[in-house]
Each structure stands twice: as structure tokens, then as C-alpha cells.
Amino acid sequence: MRTLSTYLQVLQSLVMNNNAATSITTRHIEITVNDGLADSSVTGFNVEIQPAPVLPTQNDDVLLGTDAADTIDALAGNDSVDGLAGDDVLIGGDGNDTLIGGLGDDILTGGLETDSYQLGLGDDTVIYHYNQDGADDIIEDLTGEQLDAGMSDGIETYKIFNVPNNPNIVWQIQAGTTEYKPNLVLTLGENNPNLGLKLSDEWGDSLPVGWQGIVIEDFFTRNPADSTNGVPVITAASAQDVFVFYSDDGVTEINRLTGQEIYDTYFAPQNQAPVLAGTPATLTNGTEDTVYTVYAGDLLQGFSDVDVLSVINLQATNGILTDNQDGTYTFTPNANFNGSVNVSYQVTDNQGGIVDASNSIVFNAVNDAPIAKDDDVSSNNPITIDVLANDTDLEGDVLQVIEADIVQGSGIVSFDGTSVTYDPAGYNFNSTVLIEYTIQDMNGLTSTASISVHGAYIPPNSAPEPLMPVENQRFVTGVNNSYTLAPDTFTDLDGDDLTYSAALADGSSLPSWLVFDAATQTFSGMPSNHDSGLYTIEVMASDGQLSASQTFEINAYIENRPPMVSELLQAQKTKEREAFSYQLPVNAFIDLDSDVLTYTATLSDGSGLPSWLTFDATTQTFSGIPTDNDAGELSILVRARDNDYAAEQVFKLTIDNVNFAPTGSPTASLVDAQENGIYQLQADQLLEGFSDADGDTLVVVNLSADHATVQNNSNGTFTLTLQDNYNGLLQLSYQIIDGQGGIISVQQSLSVVAPIKVVGTTGGDLLQGGTNNDTYVVNHYRDLIVDDGGIDTVESELSYQLRESVENLTLLGASNLSGIGNAADNILRGNEGKNRLLSGGGFDTLYGGAGGDTLNGGAGADVMYGGAGNDTFTVENADDVVVEFDNEGFDTVNSFISYTLTANVERLILEGSDNLNGFGNVLDNTLNGNNANNYLVGGAGNDTLQGKGGADTLEGGIGNDLYYVDNVGDVVTELLGEGYDKVSSLVSYSLTANVEQLFLTGIAGLTATGNALNNVIYGNDGNNQLLGGAGNDSLNGGSGSDVLAGEVGDDTLVGGLGNDTYLFSMGAGRDTINNTDAVNGNDNVLFDAGISADQLWLRQSGNDLDVSIIGTADSIKMQNWYSDTAKRVDSFELADGKVLLATEVQTLVEAMAAFAPPPLGQTSLNTEQQNALNAVIAANW
Known part of the structure; x- marks a missing residue:
């Protein structure tokens, strides 16, 4: 069964489904009633559904009223408001709005910007604010209205707000001007309705309007007196009417408008001045000597006007008023003023309406500090000064002295409430004492001033005294001369300013050519030749009472002019064994005084002429014959002298060699x-x-x-x-x-x-020679030689030592034999074997022959030929000569003296205990020192230098040289561009300039330090400290527990075995660490002071771990951190003791992976990074 609620639900559904409608709709509802059998009845009714109300917003709205009296405020936005029927109030607000009055007596206010008013039937009112509301359109459309005969659309009222109040100016609302105004659009229908127009201001006062209608087709005139209910009426015959508007007199035409275009309205407006409708503001009190701010809003309080009001012509007494141009004024009261300040001003509506107004400000008094003024007195005795006599207090407080002290000078000071007493405590007081005193008013405020007490004692004047004697002067005739007295010529014990004067010693005036400037104490003048002579001058200094004087002499003399070069001497040329003669030109020198000149000649260095060359001063002639050894160039100086001066010039004499x-x-x-x-x-x-x-x-x-x-x-x-x-x-x-x-x-x-050969048997023989040059063949160690003279030779198949009378020895065969000479000048020859040749004290010649021979010439000056094979020479005499030819083996000189290797000899070994020097040649030499202090120079070639025990100086020279250092005093010297060099050191060592490699040897814990080059540094088996210095260095610690610091540059650090520490500091560059530790030792990276945990950025780069210092170019690359755990260090440690373990590294890497590292120059994390990372950093470090 359908109940009433069922029908209501249907009705509700219909209403809800009409929520989107913008107009009134009608729905028909049928109701069928069935009795449950076969009979039924149908009935129905219509339902009128109004649109759902829409609430206004700040956006663009479409708003509908009802048939009742609506008030709609559309707020901001470009709105469309339709009042429908009823007496409505429609407000557009901000934006370009369309207001539709509809039926009824409506009031329409568009607001700011450009609005459109569509007026319907009824007595409508449009409110427009002049010069604020934009260029609005007022539309009266009568074409669609169905009016009864004789019915009027009503009286339309246009209220114009903010009308300028100037009756002498005709105000025009017209499109295209800079003023905002409404555009009146009248659309008249064919039914010829009557339209009543009424213009008024915001108070309702009528604005006079007049017009005359002119019909194009059917001309007729309407009088301004025609009206409906007292309001002028326009009657139009068609839409083609043209209206001409007049002023109040109905005669003067102002402008015209066309029926469907923009209409212009003219009237003489009346403005109302502002009125005081309320209670003026009471301005807050100010404070004495304090700047006060006056607000225009306070001054406008109580005044009323529809116009915007402002303050003009603001003035105030007892101070200076400044307009801040922001609605405020700054008032600066006069100094120390308190009391009432009268403020007068005018209030204006900016439309011509002005009223006078006034107000006042009360300034409260404050206590001012007293003013103490300085005193100045003179006395030689105790004196009491009434200091309060010239001190003041603005409030008239009673003042008292509370403190007095001497701040400059000495004496005794005391004070009471009103005065200060000073006692100089001595006689002849003539200095100035400065006393500082303080006064206080009744409110505790103080002020300080000073008293200057001048001693009245005047000491007796001391006369000036000469201090420095005035030196005698020479003034040359014909030239300007000057002489200034020394600053300390006179002195005055009293410090008085001195006044200077000068005269001749006899009291007469200075000669006319001599002037004395007393201000600068300068004598100046140009004596003529007639003025020459000796003048005694007295110069006086006076202090105004007493004076002192000194005398000195000025010798005005005629100066001798020096000789002059007139003609330059030309270069001369001759040759050996050829007669040479040269006379000076007549005008080589001249003398303007015609003095007789004396001539001299020397070499330009001042030494005498060579013995073959003479100079005749009388004829000024040079002559001579150069000898065989005189070829060359001479620089000859000729001097011409008068009694005082000389002139000189030089010429070249070239002697060609014959x-x-x-x-x-x-x-x-x-x-x-x-x-x-x-x-x-x-x-x-x-x-x-x-x-x-x-x-x-x-x-x-x-x-x-x-x-x-x-x-x-x-x-x-x-x-x-x-x-x-x-x-x-x-x-x-x-x-x-x-x-x-x-x-x-x-x-x-x-x-x-x-040779005469003496040959014995195979046994021990007696070999007898004669007086000739004999040769003895020795084949048995018992062979005995007897010689009677000559230059004799022994040929031996055995090692042999020459007897005294035999000079030469030749070893035979290929056995390794020894040959020993005697005291004579021997010639020793080796065989094909490795021989040992040793001569005595003579001048010997040794030939090693084939094989690696050992040659020792002995004490004499010997010549030693090594021959083929790797030979060894012993040098003991500076005149020993070692001869090796090309491709004759690797040869060595053992020298007991400083020595330079001769050609084709490779090695030098210094012997003995003296401080010796060793020099290489162009080969790749090995130079070994002794245990003294040696100086070894490799020269050209890739040399090896080993100083051994002493403090040695090693200089490799050109080539890739190797130095062995075993003493802390060893010095290695390499110059720029002399090869790629290496130092192998048994002691701690710092590479000197231009050496690239450093290898530590032994097992001691040593320190190796690089230089500015790209160094390669290796440690030994001990615990080393390797420091790279500048440059891109490679450091390898070796097997010990080492400390490696690449320092400046992009370095590669290899710790090797042991527990190694890698040091890294700010500015160290981009280092790479290859940490190889198969036994997983305790290796760590230690960051220097100044590097904090939040400055380190960790990230994965392939198989490597990068640790960088943010904002800088400094970083560490841990090679193969992610591919080989043996390549990891065990920890990273900061200078403050914080440690990051290897197991904690990945936590930071993952946290920082969310961000890009800070750019160069940004040395701290940004706020976002700090918020995300600070906790992670703190938890792991």
C-alpha cells in the first residue's frame, strides 16, 4: 500500500532533481487510488518548484532572488544577480557585475570596477559612486514590455555619490575620459512608453536635468516643463529618436545622445562639506625633548562625510612638524619645552568641502642635568674658585660640588659644596694645571667641567744663543746661488720664536745683489764679475728682547769654466810590426776662457800606455810600433786640463794580429x-x-x-x-x-x-847479459839474472819481480800472473790472462793486455793501459794517467787522491781517510767515496753515487742518477732538468730539489719526506713515516706499521703490511688509498684538526668509497672498498677522538645518497641536509 509518506518521497525526489535548475519549473503529479479489487480512481495536481538558493562566494556567482523582497550581496567576483520580482536590494561588490532588477522598486549598487544595471518595471534606484565605481552601463530596455495604455514604467532614480562640489563647473558623465561615470542606455519600444528620469546626489537632493526631444521623421519639441509628477518626461515616437539635453535654463545645449548609443548626462552638482558629528580624539601626552608621532586618523575622529576625508594644513606651536606622507606626522618639540602644544588643521573631503579643526598635545616635563662650565684663572698662590657662579640648571635646582681632581700638573686640590681650592705647593709657579670637577643637582644628575689654573710667575727672559757655526760660502758670479742656515744655527732656552736679520759685519746693508729671506733664513743672489770679492756677513736672531749673532764669509768669485770636448776622437787601427802615428785634431778640446790646456794620455782604466806606444803632450801625437804579442784592442783616454778642471774622451785603437x-x-x-x-x-x-x-x-x-x-x-x-x-x-x-x-x-x-835474448834451460839458470839492451827469458822461478847495463827486458812465463838493474817486464802466455817492477822507470806488460801489475817509485808504463787486469803504478807519475777486459787501476799520483779505449770492458779506478775519471773508465772508488773529491765522465759512472767527507760529481750519464761513511756532497749532474745516503750530513744536489733521480737512504731523509724518488733501506723506523715534485717514496721493513709534500706523490709503506701523509697534491698511498695510518688534512687534494692488508691489520684514516664529522661526505663510486670534505676539492678514494674487504681500513678517526668504524660506513653512505653533495664553496650542510643527516652522523661517529 502506498502511504502519504510514499508520495512525499516522490515529491522530495522531484525537488532534489531540480536543484540544478536556474528558473521556476512546474511538475504535474498524478495519484491513482486502487481498492485492491478492480476499481481505481485517478487524480492529480501541479507542483511549482523554485530553484535552490545559491549562496554568494568570493568567486564568479550566478545568484537568483525570489518574488519576495530580497537583499543579495554578491561579494567579490564577476557576478550575475537577478532579483526577480519584489522590491530588491542588489549589491554587486568587487568585480564586473551584472545586476538585473526585475519587477518591483529595486535598489542596485554595482560597487568597484565596471558594472551593468538592467532596470525592469517599477521605480528603480541606481547608486553610483563617482570616480570609484568604474564606467558602469545603466540599461533601460522597454522593447519587450507589454504596458497598458498610458502606463508609465516608473520613475528611475540615479543617485550619484561623491559628486564634486563646484557649482561653477559643469560635470559630465562621459565615456572615454579618465573619470569613472555611468553610461545611460535607453532602448525605447514602438509602444512609446513614457520614461520618468530623476538624478540625485547621495543625500537625495535633485540634480537639475533638462532636455528637448527631436524626432527625425516627425519633428516636435518637448519643453523641460513637461513632466509627470514633477519629473521631466521623455516621450519617443520610435527607436530612431535623437535627444538633445540642455542645462537648467532649457536653452543652452550641452551635448546630445542617440537613442541606442551612450548617453551623456550634464548637471551642476552640489557637494556637502564634512561635519563634526562626534567627539574629537584626545591626543596622548608627550614627553619633553622626545619626538612625537601625530596620526591623521586621530585628527579625523568625530568628522563625518560620505567622501573620503583627509587632513591638510596641519600646524603646531612650540616645535617643528614634518609630514611623513603616510598618514602620520612627526613633531619635534623645542628643546626643554614642556606644556601644551596647540595643533590646528583643516579636514577636507577632497571634493571642495573643507572645515577648520584644532586639537592639543600636552608634553610632560622631565628633569634636566645641570650644566657645568669650564673656568679659567691665573695665580701664583693658593686660590679658591667659585665654580658654581657660571654653572646653570634649567629647573633652578640648588647645585653642589661633589668631586674635584687634578688631571694635569701637580699641587693640592680641595672642595666644599660651592667652590674648589687649589694650592700650587711651591714658588715661581708658571705652568698650567688642569682640574676636573663634578656638580650635582637635587635629583642626583651630574655634570663635569674643568678649571685651568695658570701660574702667574713670569721667569726672566734668556737671550738666544748660537748653537751651530755658520760655514763660509762660495758664490759664483753669473749664476744664481743660495744658502740656507741650518735649523739649529741658534737656540733659545725659553723656547721663544726667533726673528732673523742679516747685514754686513760693519753694520751696513747687504750688497744689492744679495738678498736674505728672514722667513726661510736663506741667502740668495747672482753676483756679477764686478761684485767678486770677500763679504763678511753678520746674521742675527732675536726673541723680541734679546738677540745673538754670528758672522761668516761669502766669497763671490769668478768661476773658471772647464775645458770642453769639441770634436770626438775617431777609432784608430794598425797591426803588429807596423809603425803607428796619430795626432789629435786641433779642436778635439776647447776652453772658453782661452786657458792653456795640458794633455795626458792613459788607458781608460787609468793604467799607463803599453811600452810600445808613446804620447807627445806638446804635439798631441801618439806613435809606436806594436810587437808580435800586442794584437788586440786598446781603450785610450785623453785628458785636457786647465788650472782647475779637465775634460776627457776615449778612443779605440785596434792592433790586428800578424x-x-x-x-x-x-x-x-x-x-x-x-x-x-x-x-x-x-x-x-x-x-x-x-x-x-x-x-x-x-x-x-x-x-x-x-x-x-x-x-x-x-x-x-x-x-x-x-x-x-x-x-x-x-x-x-x-x-x-x-x-x-x-x-x-x-x-x-x-x-x-x-833484442839480445838470454835464454836458459828449463831448470834454474844464471842468465848473464852485457852492456846492450838485453832480453832475458825466464821459465823457472830459480832463474837468476846478472846485467851489466842497457835497457833490459825480462820475458817471463811466471809471476816475476824485476831486479834493480832490469827495467822492463813482459809476461808471456795466458796464465793469471803478477808482474812487479822496481825503483826504475819500468814498462810492465801483461799477457792474455788476468794480470796483477805493480810498479815501484819510478815513472812507469803498464800495459794490462787482454783479461781483467789490476794495475798499480806506485808512487811515480805513471801511465797505465788497461786493454781488453774489466780492469782495475790504483792511482796515487796526481800525474798518473789511466788509458782505456772504447769497448775495452767495465773498468775501475781506486784512487788515494781526488780524481776525475778519464775516457772509457766507468767506476771510481776513493780510498784512504782523506776528504777527497771524485768526478765522473760522460759514461754511466759509479762513484764511491771513502769514510771521510767526499764531494762526488757524476757529470753526464746515469750515475750511481755512494758517499759511504762521511758527510758527503753528491751531485749527479745530467742523467737519471742514483744516490746512496748513509749519513744525516749527506747532501744531494740536482739541478732542474737533469733527469729522473733516486735516493736510497739508510737514514731519515728529506728529498732535495729536483730529485724524484726516495727509497728507505734497512729495518730502522725512518722518516721520508718528499719535495714539490711528483715523488715516489718507499718505506723499508721498519715502521716508517712517509710525507709526500707538494706534488702528486706515490707513497708505499712496505712491511712495517707506517704513517703515510700525501699532503698537498693528488697522491696515491699504499700502506702495505702492518697497521698503517693514513693522514689527511684540509687542502690535501684528491688522494687515493690502496690499503693492502692480507692479515686484516688495524689500519685507519686519521683526519687532521679542523675537520669535523659533519664536513665529511661519504658515497659509493663503483667499487670505491669516496670520502670528501664538503665545499672543497679535497677527497680520499678508498680503492676496491666494495670489491675486496682486505682493501678496507678498519676505521676513520677525527682529531677530537671520534671514530667511524668500517662496519658503520655504509649507514652514512646510504643516508647521504639521498642528496647531492654540497657544491664547492659551501662548507656546511644546508638546513635540509642537517635535518636529515645530523642524527645519523652523531649516531655513527
Whole structure:
């Protein structure tokens, strides 16, 4: 069964389904009643459904009223408001609104911006605020109205607010101006309704309107007197009507408007001035000497006007008023003023309405501190000063002195309530004492001033005194001269200012040419030649009472003018052995005084002329013949002198060389050579008997022999290898040159003698020689040689020592034999084996031959030939000569003296205990010092230098050199660009400049420090400290527990075995750590002071861990942190003791992965990073 509630639910559904409707709708409802059998009855009714009300918002709304009297405020937004029927009040608010009055007497207010009013039937009122509400449209549309005959649409009232109040100005509401105004749009229908118009201001006062209607088709005139109920009426015949509006007199035409266009309305408005409708504000009190702020809002309180009011012409007494241009005024009261300040002003509505107004401000008094003023008195006796006599207090308080002290000078001071007493406590008081005193008023405020007490004692005046004597002066005639007295010429014990004057000593005035400036104490003048002579001047200094004086002399003399160079001397040229003569030009020197000049000549350095060159001062002529050795250039100085002065000039004399060839013949007696032997020849022997007239150094060149090959040893010796089995005359051919183009060819000979061999048996024999050059063949250790003279030779298949009378030894065979010389000048020759050759004290020649030989020339000046093989030489004499030819093995010199390796010798070992020097050659040398302090210089080549025990200086030179350092006093010197060098050190060591590598040796715990280069530094087996210094360094700790610090630069650090520590500091660059520790030791990274936990940024980079200092370019890369746990350090430690374990690293890495690292220059985390990371950092460090 359907009940009443069922029908109500249907009705409710219909209403709810109509919520979206914007107009009134009608629904028909039918009700069918059934009795349950077969009969039924149907009835129905209509339901009128109103649209659901829409509440206004700040947005763009569409609002509908009802048929009742509605009040709708649309608020902000571009709204559409339709009042429908009823007497409605429609308010558009802010925005471009459309207000539709509908039926009824409606009041429409558009508000700010541009609005549109659509007026319906009824007496509607439009309220418009002039110059505020925008250019509104007022639309009266009568085309669709169906009115009864004679029915009027009503009287439309337009209230114009804020009308300018100036009756002499016709106000026009017109489109296109800068003023806001309504546009009146009248659309008249064909039924010709009557339209009543009424314009008024906001107080309801009518604004006069007049018009005359002119119909285009059917012309007729309407008088302004025509009206309906006293209101002018416009009657239109069609929509094409044109209306002309007039002013109040109905005659003067103002403007015209067209029926369906914009209409202009003209009227003379009347404005109402502001009125005081309430109680004016009571302004708050001010304080004496305090700036006060006046608010315009307070001054406008109580005034009423529909217009916006403002304050103008504001004035105040007893101070200065400043308009702040923001609705406030700053009032600065006069100093120390208290009481009432009268404020007068005017209130304006900015439409011509102005009223006078006034108010007042009371300034409360405050207590002012007293004013103490300085006193100045003079007395030589105790004096009491009434200090309060000139002190004041604005409030008239009783003042008293509460303190007085001497701040400058001495004496005794006391005070009572009104005065201060000063006692100088001494006689002849003539200084100034400064006393500071303090007064106080009745409210405890104080002020301080000073008393200057001047001693009245005047000491007797002291006369000025001369202090520094005035020196005599020389003034030259014809030139400006000046002389200023020294500042301390006079002094005055009283410190008085002195006044200076000058006169001649006899009291007469200074000569006319001499002027004395008393202000600067300067004498100046230009004496003429006629003024020359001696003048005695008295200069006086006066203090105003007493004076002092000094005298001095001015010698005005005619100055001698020096000689002058008139014609420059030209360079001269001659040659050796050629007569030279040169006379100076007549005008070489001149003298303006025509003085007689005296001439001298020397070399330009002041030394005398060479012996071959003479100078005749009378004729001014140079002459002479240069000798053979005088070639060169002379710088000759010629000086011309009068009695006082000289002039000089220099010229060049070039003496060309005339070379003379060497002359002479060979005079040396050359000893005989032995058949099948090697002959040593000295260059000096070949030069004997020759000379050079020029003194040039002579040199032997192109030496050859007819039965021998010649080897130039490049050390002043030649080696002749004789032709096999030849004996007889050996012819030598050579040339002698002087280096200047002079040359002479020479022939010389010597004899090659066949040896007389004395050969014994295979047993021990007595070998008897004669007086010739004998050769003894020794084949048994018991062979005995008896010799009677000559240059004899022993040929031995055994190790052998020469007897006294035998000079030479030749070892035979290939056995490793020893050959020992005697005190004579020996020639010792080795065989094919490894020989040991030792000569005595003579000038010996040793030939090692093939094999690795040991050669020792003994005490004499020896020549040693190593030959093929790795030979060893012992040098004991500075004149010893070691000869090695190219590709003859790796050779060593053991030297007991400072030594320079000769060509083709590789190694030098210094012996003994003296401080010796060793120098290499162009090869890759090894230089070893002794236990003293050595100086080793490698030279060119890749050299190895080892100073050994002493404090040595090692200088590798060019090449990649190796230095062995075993003493803290060792010094390694390398220059820029001299190779890639290495130091191997047994002691702690710091690399010197230009050395790249440092290797520690041994097992001691040492320190190795790099330099500014890119260094490679290795530790030893001990616990080392490796410091890279500047540069991109590579540090390897080795097997100990090491400390590695790359320092400045992008460094690579390898700790190696042991518990290693890696140091890292601010500014250290981008370091890479390769931590290799197979036994998983206790390795750590230690950050220097100044680095905090929140400055370290951790992130994964591939298999590496990057730890960087934020905001900087400094970072550590831990290689293979994520791929090999043995590559990890065990902890990171800060200087303040905080530790981050390796197991905690990943927590920070993951937390920081959410952010980008701070950019360069940002050395702290930003707020977001701090909020997210600070707790994580604190929990893990």
C-alpha cells in the first residue's frame, strides 16, 4: 500500500532533481487510488518548484532572488544577480557585475570596477559612486514590455555619490575620459512608453536635468516643463529618436545622445562639506625633548562625510612638524619645552568641502642635568674658585660640588659644596694645571667641567744663543746661488720664536745683489764679475728682547769654466810590426776662457800606455810600433786640463794580429825502441826545439811512422805499436801548428833495436847479459839474472819481480800472473790472462793486455793501459794517467787522491781517510767515496753515487742518477732538468730539489719526506713515516706499521703490511688509498684538526668509497672498498677522538645518497641536509 509518506518521497525526489535548475519549473503529479479489487480512481495536481538558493562566494556567482523582497550581496567576483520580482536590494561588490532588477522598486549598487544595471518595471534606484565605481552601463530596455495604455514604467532614480562640489563647473558623465561615470542606455519600444528620469546626489537632493526631444521623421519639441509628477518626461515616437539635453535654463545645449548609443548626462552638482558629528580624539601626552608621532586618523575622529576625508594644513606651536606622507606626522618639540602644544588643521573631503579643526598635545616635563662650565684663572698662590657662579640648571635646582681632581700638573686640590681650592705647593709657579670637577643637582644628575689654573710667575727672559757655526760660502758670479742656515744655527732656552736679520759685519746693508729671506733664513743672489770679492756677513736672531749673532764669509768669485770636448776622437787601427802615428785634431778640446790646456794620455782604466806606444803632450801625437804579442784592442783616454778642471774622451785603437809560423828543428834525444814492442812517445818530446814568435801554444798533429801504427791518446801522449820483427831506423812524420794558421812539417827518427835474448834451460839458470839492451827469458822461478847495463827486458812465463838493474817486464802466455817492477822507470806488460801489475817509485808504463787486469803504478807519475777486459787501476799520483779505449770492458779506478775519471773508465772508488773529491765522465759512472767527507760529481750519464761513511756532497749532474745516503750530513744536489733521480737512504731523509724518488733501506723506523715534485717514496721493513709534500706523490709503506701523509697534491698511498695510518688534512687534494692488508691489520684514516664529522661526505663510486670534505676539492678514494674487504681500513678517526668504524660506513653512505653533495664553496650542510643527516652522523661517529 502506498502511504502519504510514499508520495512525499516522490515529491522530495522531484525537488532534489531540480536543484540544478536556474528558473521556476512546474511538475504535474498524478495519484491513482486502487481498492485492491478492480476499481481505481485517478487524480492529480501541479507542483511549482523554485530553484535552490545559491549562496554568494568570493568567486564568479550566478545568484537568483525570489518574488519576495530580497537583499543579495554578491561579494567579490564577476557576478550575475537577478532579483526577480519584489522590491530588491542588489549589491554587486568587487568585480564586473551584472545586476538585473526585475519587477518591483529595486535598489542596485554595482560597487568597484565596471558594472551593468538592467532596470525592469517599477521605480528603480541606481547608486553610483563617482570616480570609484568604474564606467558602469545603466540599461533601460522597454522593447519587450507589454504596458497598458498610458502606463508609465516608473520613475528611475540615479543617485550619484561623491559628486564634486563646484557649482561653477559643469560635470559630465562621459565615456572615454579618465573619470569613472555611468553610461545611460535607453532602448525605447514602438509602444512609446513614457520614461520618468530623476538624478540625485547621495543625500537625495535633485540634480537639475533638462532636455528637448527631436524626432527625425516627425519633428516636435518637448519643453523641460513637461513632466509627470514633477519629473521631466521623455516621450519617443520610435527607436530612431535623437535627444538633445540642455542645462537648467532649457536653452543652452550641452551635448546630445542617440537613442541606442551612450548617453551623456550634464548637471551642476552640489557637494556637502564634512561635519563634526562626534567627539574629537584626545591626543596622548608627550614627553619633553622626545619626538612625537601625530596620526591623521586621530585628527579625523568625530568628522563625518560620505567622501573620503583627509587632513591638510596641519600646524603646531612650540616645535617643528614634518609630514611623513603616510598618514602620520612627526613633531619635534623645542628643546626643554614642556606644556601644551596647540595643533590646528583643516579636514577636507577632497571634493571642495573643507572645515577648520584644532586639537592639543600636552608634553610632560622631565628633569634636566645641570650644566657645568669650564673656568679659567691665573695665580701664583693658593686660590679658591667659585665654580658654581657660571654653572646653570634649567629647573633652578640648588647645585653642589661633589668631586674635584687634578688631571694635569701637580699641587693640592680641595672642595666644599660651592667652590674648589687649589694650592700650587711651591714658588715661581708658571705652568698650567688642569682640574676636573663634578656638580650635582637635587635629583642626583651630574655634570663635569674643568678649571685651568695658570701660574702667574713670569721667569726672566734668556737671550738666544748660537748653537751651530755658520760655514763660509762660495758664490759664483753669473749664476744664481743660495744658502740656507741650518735649523739649529741658534737656540733659545725659553723656547721663544726667533726673528732673523742679516747685514754686513760693519753694520751696513747687504750688497744689492744679495738678498736674505728672514722667513726661510736663506741667502740668495747672482753676483756679477764686478761684485767678486770677500763679504763678511753678520746674521742675527732675536726673541723680541734679546738677540745673538754670528758672522761668516761669502766669497763671490769668478768661476773658471772647464775645458770642453769639441770634436770626438775617431777609432784608430794598425797591426803588429807596423809603425803607428796619430795626432789629435786641433779642436778635439776647447776652453772658453782661452786657458792653456795640458794633455795626458792613459788607458781608460787609468793604467799607463803599453811600452810600445808613446804620447807627445806638446804635439798631441801618439806613435809606436806594436810587437808580435800586442794584437788586440786598446781603450785610450785623453785628458785636457786647465788650472782647475779637465775634460776627457776615449778612443779605440785596434792592433790586428800578424801571425808567424812556428820555427825550429827537433832536438829531443829519443830512446831506442825494442823490436816487436810498444813505444810511448810524449808530445813534449816532439815539440822540443820549436818556438813561436807570437807566443802561440804549439800542438803536434798528424803524427805517423813508417814501421809502426800510431794511437793518439788525447792526453799529450802517443802510443806506437811497432811492426812485427822490424828493427832499424823508424821515421816519424808530423806537423806543428800554432792555432792561428801557422804550420811547420817535421821529420824525426829513432832506432828500433833487436833484442839480445838470454835464454836458459828449463831448470834454474844464471842468465848473464852485457852492456846492450838485453832480453832475458825466464821459465823457472830459480832463474837468476846478472846485467851489466842497457835497457833490459825480462820475458817471463811466471809471476816475476824485476831486479834493480832490469827495467822492463813482459809476461808471456795466458796464465793469471803478477808482474812487479822496481825503483826504475819500468814498462810492465801483461799477457792474455788476468794480470796483477805493480810498479815501484819510478815513472812507469803498464800495459794490462787482454783479461781483467789490476794495475798499480806506485808512487811515480805513471801511465797505465788497461786493454781488453774489466780492469782495475790504483792511482796515487796526481800525474798518473789511466788509458782505456772504447769497448775495452767495465773498468775501475781506486784512487788515494781526488780524481776525475778519464775516457772509457766507468767506476771510481776513493780510498784512504782523506776528504777527497771524485768526478765522473760522460759514461754511466759509479762513484764511491771513502769514510771521510767526499764531494762526488757524476757529470753526464746515469750515475750511481755512494758517499759511504762521511758527510758527503753528491751531485749527479745530467742523467737519471742514483744516490746512496748513509749519513744525516749527506747532501744531494740536482739541478732542474737533469733527469729522473733516486735516493736510497739508510737514514731519515728529506728529498732535495729536483730529485724524484726516495727509497728507505734497512729495518730502522725512518722518516721520508718528499719535495714539490711528483715523488715516489718507499718505506723499508721498519715502521716508517712517509710525507709526500707538494706534488702528486706515490707513497708505499712496505712491511712495517707506517704513517703515510700525501699532503698537498693528488697522491696515491699504499700502506702495505702492518697497521698503517693514513693522514689527511684540509687542502690535501684528491688522494687515493690502496690499503693492502692480507692479515686484516688495524689500519685507519686519521683526519687532521679542523675537520669535523659533519664536513665529511661519504658515497659509493663503483667499487670505491669516496670520502670528501664538503665545499672543497679535497677527497680520499678508498680503492676496491666494495670489491675486496682486505682493501678496507678498519676505521676513520677525527682529531677530537671520534671514530667511524668500517662496519658503520655504509649507514652514512646510504643516508647521504639521498642528496647531492654540497657544491664547492659551501662548507656546511644546508638546513635540509642537517635535518636529515645530523642524527645519523652523531649516531655513527
